[in-house]
Each structure stands twice: as structure tokens, then as C-alpha cells.
Amino acid sequence: MQIHFIGIGGIGISALAQYYLKTGHQVSGSDLASSETTDLLKKFGAKIVIGPHKAGNLPKEVNLVIYSPAIQITNPELKQAYKIQDIPISSRILDKVGTRYKIQIMSYPQAVGELTKKYFTIAISGSHGKSTTTALISVILMKAGLDPTVIIGTKLKEFGNSNFRFGSVPASIGVLNRRKSASIASRSRKTPTVTPSYAEKLSNKGILVIEADEYKSSFLNYWPKIIVLTNLEYEHPDYFENFRHYLRVFKEYIKHLEFSKNINGTRTVLVPLKDGVLVANKDDRNVTNMTRRLQSVTKYYSIKQPEANKLRKTLKIPGEHNISNALAALTVARTLKIPDKVSFKALSEYRGAWRRFEGKEYKIPDTPHQNKFGTGQARYKIRIISDYAHHPTQVRATIAAAREEYPKRKIWAVFQPHQYLRTYYLFKDYIQAFDEADEVVLTEIYAVSGRENKEIMRKLSSKDLVLAIQKRFKRIGEKVQVHFLKDYRDAPAFLKSRVKNSDVVIVMGAGDIYKIISNF
Structure with missing residues (x-):
């Protein structure tokens, strides 16, 4: 499949481009300026045009167009995609015979949302601490041998100074070059240290860990099994009218862990999603107020719990906020039946991320x-x-x-x-x-x-x-x-x-x- 990314150099969308490259698809893209990120994508095989966005940047054989949240509807490439989406390949490419089909056009959050439905997804959300918490969860899963795929809003040394890690792929997802993908994923794979039956279950599904951004309600596109909620404080005033609006969107998001069930054809009730868990910060009053009546399983963490003192002695990244982030990661690990010994070892070895202290x-x-x-x-x-x-x-x-x-x-x-x-x-x-x-x-x-x-x-x-x-x-x-x-x-x-x-x-x-x- 030919996939074109508009604004491919962004921290999130570039990770998604890497994902599609690793799964054997043809990737092209455009961005206004070159960067370390675009250079890296070129090395991986992406064809990238640097400079002003133009309709001509769109490949004629494109099947899927994914655009960054920063891209406006007036963008020439996006307008061109909508213009030709119903035109048959045979009309676009005169020397090839094709069938009539429709180009798929998605925003970055919509595209990630489709992946969350296919993986066992862990989504980290909240006003602050998303990147660090995502990183901490990821290194624990790696140490436990669960081989996660990770999309994060920073760069990690553990990922080769990248914002993306490619892990085990669910059998339901088509990988064009499965041998190559398996080789890449196996480099850091270890024998799972969780309960064998549970490890096998997770391995078959594939684990996806994502940093779930609330801006423009992006995370409403995501359907995770585990949601981490670090804290709630007013942010992004250019999109959210006030704090009430901000909280309302978060409330809608965490309800993705519930679904409506019809009882005897007479009434509808909300029931918890199977395997769905909310991991929430008990020290944040806004978080506890929001999650109090949720139907799904909720596991709270707090810097007042005994493990916090152990983390203060072993965690290499300073600050009480990072103790809280580590406790969130530990709670997720326990939910996945990962032994504390493995989790604390991974947390003690973590040295931090790009532009995070x-x-x-x-x-x-x-x-x-x-x-x-x-x-x-x-x-x-x-x-x-x-x-x-x-x-x-x-x-x-x-x-x-x-x-x-x-x-x-x-x-x-x-x-x-x-x-x-x-x-x-x-x-x-x-x-x-x-x-x-x-x-x-x-x-x-x-x-x-x-x-x-x-x-x-x-x-x-x-x-x-x-x-x-x-x-x-x-x-x-x-x-x-x-x-x-x-x-x-x-x-x-x-x-x-x-x-x-x-x-x-x-x-x-x-x-x-x-x-x-x-x-x-």
C-alpha cells in the first residue's frame, strides 16, 4: 500500500510513518523543513519532499493519506487528495489498468485510532507527565520480554534515540515483509517474565503503548484496554473554552472503557469493557472526582503508598512528579502480572528522555x-x-x-x-x-x-x-x-x-x- 504523510516531520506522525515502513508499506511524505526526523525516515526508505506543500507532492498511486493535526483543510496536498479520491487508478495513471476505489484520508489521531483497535493498547493521558510515564511503562514491558510497539512524544535512548519502537505484530495485521519485521522486533525480545498463559495472550494480540494527546480531542479516536490518567489541569486554551470543557472531553474519553448493553430489550446499562482498566492518580482531586462513578475497573496509585519510598532511592530521574509517574507505570505492570522485581529493575535503569530534565x-x-x-x-x-x-x-x-x-x-x-x-x-x-x-x-x-x-x-x-x-x-x-x-x-x-x-x-x-x- 502507498501511504502519503502530510507534515511527516512531526513528533507523532513520524512515528506512525516508521510503523508503516516497518510493516512493509511504501511511504512518502512532505514537510516544510528538513530535520533529524525526516533524514532518519529517508534512511528507512521514505520518499520525502521538503519545501512548500504542493498538490504535485501527492503520489499518483496513493492509497492512504494521513495528515498532521497542524495541517489546515486549505493545504494543497490535502485538497488534492479529496479532489481525486473517487477517481479510478486507470484515470490517474494512464499506463496502468486499475479498478475504481476510494483513497482513504485520515488525520493522524484517526490513523492511530485504527491501530488501537487491533492491538492490546495502553494509552497514557493527562495534562502533564505523559511522555515520561509512556517511557517508563515501555521500558518495564521491554524488560519483561513483552516486546511492545511504542509511539511516544519524545526520543528515547532505549529506542535508538527515536520516538518509535517496533514490536510484536498481531496476526490480524498484514505485514508485507513479515520476515524482516520479525527480525527487527526480535532484537530486544526476551523470554516473557509474566505468567505464561497471560504472556501468550498478550503476545498474540500485540501490545501498543501510545501517548494519548487531548488537544483537539484527539484521544477520542483511541480505543485502549488500559487508560492511564496522570492528572487534570486546564490546558490548550485555544481549543478548550474553559476547564469544564476540558474535563468533559476527558470524561468522554475514559468512558471508552465502558459500553452500552441492552437488558431484555427494555433498558440499556453501561458495563465495563472486558480487560478494560483505568489507572488513575489518587493524589489529583480532579482525577478522583471524575473517576469515582466509572463502571470500569479503576486502580489508583498515590505517592503516599509504600513503594514511593523505594522509588525515591532507586529512580534516576529527580522530582516528586516523576515518583508519581513511576507509580503509574508500576500499577500498569501489576495489572499485566509483571513481577515487581522486573519493574523496579527497569525503573532503576531508566535514564530519562530527550528534553525531559x-x-x-x-x-x-x-x-x-x-x-x-x-x-x-x-x-x-x-x-x-x-x-x-x-x-x-x-x-x-x-x-x-x-x-x-x-x-x-x-x-x-x-x-x-x-x-x-x-x-x-x-x-x-x-x-x-x-x-x-x-x-x-x-x-x-x-x-x-x-x-x-x-x-x-x-x-x-x-x-x-x-x-x-x-x-x-x-x-x-x-x-x-x-x-x-x-x-x-x-x-x-x-x-x-x-x-x-x-x-x-x-x-x-x-x-x-x-x-x-x-x-x-
Whole structure:
């Protein structure tokens, strides 16, 4: 089958492209800019066009078109797909004889949703902690020899620095080159350590682990057997009108673990899905309120349970939020009858993911350096931590984790707010997010194309947030400097003129702020 991906370089859709390549399909795609991701896909055999989207990018023999959630209906390739979807192959390709058929057109969430119906699917959802929890569950399953297929929103060393892992394929899914696919999947396969009969059952179905994003209600397309709900807090104000709307969509999603059953033709009741389990965070009041009356089996986890203390001693990634994420993974493992010994071993060996508290030491040369911000100290070493944190709760948790990990070192918080609309609606929460930092640097807000309000963009700046944070520190009696940089690219020079030996610099944001690290 010929499959074309519009916006193929995205973190999620690129993983799906890898899946179809591994199962023997022809994959093509397009994206506005090249990246490590598109280069990797090309190595795997994908034919990718880089540059403006054009109708001509669509292969004439295409059977399935999958487009990124960021793609608008006005996209030339998507419009072309709808235009020719009912035209017979013989009319599109004059030198080939074909039969009349319809091109399938799906969004990325719809395409993933089709896979969730064919696998034993574990979906990780919630406002924060999805990527880390997905990673932790995946490494446990790998350690247990259950060979999962994984689609995740970050890159893992355990996956060869990729956002995708190809595992066992259900017999119901056609694999064009099954020998090659089996070879790829078997590289990390081990003898299952779960109960043999249960392992066999899961192996036959194939396990799919996915990070289930709520934006644009994407996860309503998914039909998992196990749903993990990490926490609930208002997010994505450009799509969800308010927190009530946000909660309503989550409630609809977790009801995928139930189905309607007709009783004697007189009444309909909700009954639990067979094998369906909700794994939920008992420490989050919004989660417990939502899940209290659910008909499906619900298994709660909490940082108050005894296992939390053991994880505090063995888990390599810092922060109480990561203890909670690990407990979610442990609860899933127990649901799948994986021995605790295997789970704790896997969790203790996990070293983290791309841009999830990803740290590295940087040495500064022996000679003093001078730039427009002043003369910097010579001969020193600092630690830079890159993190995807962009919501106030994530920012606060990341700084707290750094404080826990480096209690005697100066903590710099360098933050690029992501999206004007989010900054506007969560402004008061951002003000309090930096309390544990020793010095704060804010760059201008990162504008998200197609997801902004022009009026808010005109009247809001990171400078407003800087002033508000300065007022807060003054009010609570903390002498913390807060700086504003209009251009994020000035951050390396600014920091080099001020940081001292052993300082810790946290670079946070979901935009392009991470690029500054290469300039150290």
C-alpha cells in the first residue's frame, strides 16, 4: 500500500510513518523543513519532499493519506487528495489498468485510532507527565520480554534515540515483509517474565503503548484496554473554552472503557469493557472526582503508598512528579502480572528522555570572554538541563526537581513561554512558578502558528510577566533577579557573562529555546 504523510516531520506522525515502513508499506511524505526526523525516515526508505506543500507532492498511486493535526483543510496536498479520491487508478495513471476505489484520508489521531483497535493498547493521558510515564511503562514491558510497539512524544535512548519502537505484530495485521519485521522486533525480545498463559495472550494480540494527546480531542479516536490518567489541569486554551470543557472531553474519553448493553430489550446499562482498566492518580482531586462513578475497573496509585519510598532511592530521574509517574507505570505492570522485581529493575535503569530534565556538563575555556552583556568569568563548569516544561505546573516541578538534585548550587531558570494564548490565560500561575529559582531569565513568548489570538499578541509580552514576577519576589522578601531578553538567541551570551562555576541552568519551553544549548 502507498501511504502519503502530510507534515511527516512531526513528533507523532513520524512515528506512525516508521510503523508503516516497518510493516512493509511504501511511504512518502512532505514537510516544510528538513530535520533529524525526516533524514532518519529517508534512511528507512521514505520518499520525502521538503519545501512548500504542493498538490504535485501527492503520489499518483496513493492509497492512504494521513495528515498532521497542524495541517489546515486549505493545504494543497490535502485538497488534492479529496479532489481525486473517487477517481479510478486507470484515470490517474494512464499506463496502468486499475479498478475504481476510494483513497482513504485520515488525520493522524484517526490513523492511530485504527491501530488501537487491533492491538492490546495502553494509552497514557493527562495534562502533564505523559511522555515520561509512556517511557517508563515501555521500558518495564521491554524488560519483561513483552516486546511492545511504542509511539511516544519524545526520543528515547532505549529506542535508538527515536520516538518509535517496533514490536510484536498481531496476526490480524498484514505485514508485507513479515520476515524482516520479525527480525527487527526480535532484537530486544526476551523470554516473557509474566505468567505464561497471560504472556501468550498478550503476545498474540500485540501490545501498543501510545501517548494519548487531548488537544483537539484527539484521544477520542483511541480505543485502549488500559487508560492511564496522570492528572487534570486546564490546558490548550485555544481549543478548550474553559476547564469544564476540558474535563468533559476527558470524561468522554475514559468512558471508552465502558459500553452500552441492552437488558431484555427494555433498558440499556453501561458495563465495563472486558480487560478494560483505568489507572488513575489518587493524589489529583480532579482525577478522583471524575473517576469515582466509572463502571470500569479503576486502580489508583498515590505517592503516599509504600513503594514511593523505594522509588525515591532507586529512580534516576529527580522530582516528586516523576515518583508519581513511576507509580503509574508500576500499577500498569501489576495489572499485566509483571513481577515487581522486573519493574523496579527497569525503573532503576531508566535514564530519562530527550528534553525531559536532560542534563549535561559544559566547560567554559580558560580565557575570559567578552560580549555585549559584559565580561564573563573564565575557566568554569556549569550544568545545563533541557526540559520541555511549558505549563506553570511543569515549570514549578522542573525547578523543584533541580533544587532537590542540586541543593547547594545556584539554579538559573531560563524560560521561553509557549503560546500567547496560554500565557494570557495562565498568567497568574506563571507568576508563582519560579519561586525556587535563584535567578530567572524570560525570553519573548513563542508564537504558535495558527493557534493565536491577534489582539492578545498585540497587548501581551514576556516583559509583563517579568514585571509581575519581580513584584512577587519583592512582596515575599526574596532578592531574586528576573531578566527579560527579547531575542532568545541572546541567552547564551547573556548567561556566559553572568554564570559562575557549578551553576545549574535550566532551559525550559516547548518552542525553539532548546537551540541555545548548542552555543555553549
